[in-house]
Amino acid sequence: MNKATADRILYQLKTKGSQTAGPIAAKLGVTAMAVRQHLYRLKQQGLVDYIDERRPVGRPARLWRLTPASLSRFPDSHAELTLEVIGAVRAAFGESGLERLLHERTRRQKESYARRIKKAGAGLLRRAQALAEIRHEQGYMAECTRRRDGSILLMENHCPICAAASSCQGLCREELSLFRSLFGGHVRVERIDHILAGARRCAYMITREL
Structure with a gap:
C-alpha cells in the first residue's frame, strides 16, 4: 500500500x-x-x-x-516524556504546584500568541484566523470558519498533547482560559466539542456579546 x-x-x-x-x-x-x-x-x-x-x-x-x-x-508531542514530567511535578510539588506550572505555561503562551494576533488587526474573524494559524503550526490541525449567524467556529482536528491532557485535564481548562483571555471582554468563547469527551475534535464557538 x-x-x-x-x-x-x-x-x-x-x-x-x-x-x-x-x-x-x-x-x-x-x-x-x-x-x-x-x-x-x-x-x-x-x-x-x-x-x-x-x-x-x-x-x-x-x-x-x-x-x-x-x-x-498523528503526532503527539513527546507523550511519554510529558507524562513523566507531569507525574514528577505532582510527586514533588503536589496538585497546587502543577497548577502553578500550568498557569505559567498559559501566561507565556498568551504573550506569544497575543503578539501575532495583534498583527492580524481588530476584526474578530481575522483574530480567530490568526489563532487558528498558530495552533495549526503547533500540530492541532486547526481551522476556523464564519457561520451564517456571524459566529466563528474554531476547530482543532487533532490534539498533539492528547496523552498529557488525558492525565492532566488542567491543560484543557487552561486552553479554554487562554482563548478567552486572547479575545478579551465582549467576546464569548465556548468549547462545544471535546476530544476527551469522545468527540472527534475540539471545537470552540466564538461570538461577540451585545
Missing part, C-alpha cells in the same frame, strides 16, 4: 470526519475504487472502520471513520 496515499486518506478522515470513499477520492484526485482498496487495507490494520448508514433512497452509504488506534499515526 502506498503510505503517502494512506496518510492522505487518514488526514481527510481526521480533518473532515466520517465520509464515504467518493469525497475522499475527489479530494485526492484518484478513483473511488483506489480509495476503497486503501480503506480496506487500513481496516485490516485496525486504523479505520465503517458504518452503513441508511439513506431515504438507494443503498446504504458506507461511512468510513478513524479508530482510536489511528491516533498513533
Whole structure:
C-alpha cells in the first residue's frame, strides 16, 4: 500500500470526519475504487472502520471513520516524556504546584500568541484566523470558519498533547482560559466539542456579546 496515499486518506478522515470513499477520492484526485482498496487495507490494520448508514433512497452509504488506534499515526508531542514530567511535578510539588506550572505555561503562551494576533488587526474573524494559524503550526490541525449567524467556529482536528491532557485535564481548562483571555471582554468563547469527551475534535464557538 502506498503510505503517502494512506496518510492522505487518514488526514481527510481526521480533518473532515466520517465520509464515504467518493469525497475522499475527489479530494485526492484518484478513483473511488483506489480509495476503497486503501480503506480496506487500513481496516485490516485496525486504523479505520465503517458504518452503513441508511439513506431515504438507494443503498446504504458506507461511512468510513478513524479508530482510536489511528491516533498513533498523528503526532503527539513527546507523550511519554510529558507524562513523566507531569507525574514528577505532582510527586514533588503536589496538585497546587502543577497548577502553578500550568498557569505559567498559559501566561507565556498568551504573550506569544497575543503578539501575532495583534498583527492580524481588530476584526474578530481575522483574530480567530490568526489563532487558528498558530495552533495549526503547533500540530492541532486547526481551522476556523464564519457561520451564517456571524459566529466563528474554531476547530482543532487533532490534539498533539492528547496523552498529557488525558492525565492532566488542567491543560484543557487552561486552553479554554487562554482563548478567552486572547479575545478579551465582549467576546464569548465556548468549547462545544471535546476530544476527551469522545468527540472527534475540539471545537470552540466564538461570538461577540451585545
